Amino acid sequence: MKRYDALSLFSGGLDSVLAARTLMDQGLSVLCLHFVSPFFGKPGRLVHWREAFGLDILALDVGQEYVRMLSDGPAHGLGKFLNPCIDCKIFMLDRAVALLPEYGAKFVATGEVVGQRPMSQRLDALHVIRRDSVAREVLLRPLCAKRLPVTPMEQSGLVDRERLHAMSGRSRKEQLELAGRMGLPEVPTPAGGCMLTEMESVRRYFPIFIHHPEPGATDFELANIGRQYWAGPLWLTIGRNQSDNARLEAALAENDLVFKVRDHPGPLALARRLPGAVWDEAAIRDAAAFVASFSPKARLAGKETAVSVGGAAMSPVWAVPARETPLSWREPAWDEAAGDKAALFAARRRNRELGLA
């Protein structure tokens, strides 16, 4: 296996490219680590990034552990939406440090820049991340190193501090100039895109935290698909098009129920049975009527239609298509969830500490 001097966190954003290339320009060998979860990561871009930027990049699926960290209630809290940026950075650094021996690497690098992001890159936040991560003595931030205390890697001469940078603030000017000097063939967007910072995504995720004591990565992968509807703890995902339907088929888990209008074109719908959610006959009939309402022809017919229900050995169910049903299926709204956010995650954290979840 190839050995490296450093492992560098790599989101695919410009700063992560510049950080790795800064070290490589000193003659150090760098392996970029691209973390993948239901919320971030674009493993499909690896080939392009390797070719465009001349980097060695390894994709690492950390979805399950990341979801556990988030659902346990991150120690340093959440940002504007469901982004646990400080704990996220600590999580990634800890994972990277654990990989150092495997690659013979001596330190971990990041593309952080002092003052660039409100939550995780304020100077005090950078100190907290260093303090609370196991990377403490082996963490180097090449883009703003000259604004931070000298690290052991610089002291020992492994890294030439003079060839590191002193970037700070939210302006992209210095990064763009450096990208130009490095001759990058393209300038990636600032960061790789994280769905925990997007309202459209977090409104989909929040009900899972309310209703599932121990969610897994596949739950959030499902929440990324199609239309999301909830009736209390009952959860229904409805495909919007062929692509959604194919993704739903791929997402199907052992205990899921699949709904499909039998005699008319219509979407696929998947009900995930969460712990404590009672999918009795009435609930299945209700969901069948709701799913059938997404089939224009079934709705036009205006009478009972057959809805196949897979996974429960009880097909088909006959139901009149109806958008308003006794269970009142609703798409989750972030505005309603936001007020409960701090309390919910604090309670989750408390339960975890008490061993109740």
Ligand code: SF4
């Ligand atoms: S934006 Fe997302 S990926 Fe980036 S640090 Fe925050 S939680 Fe982590």
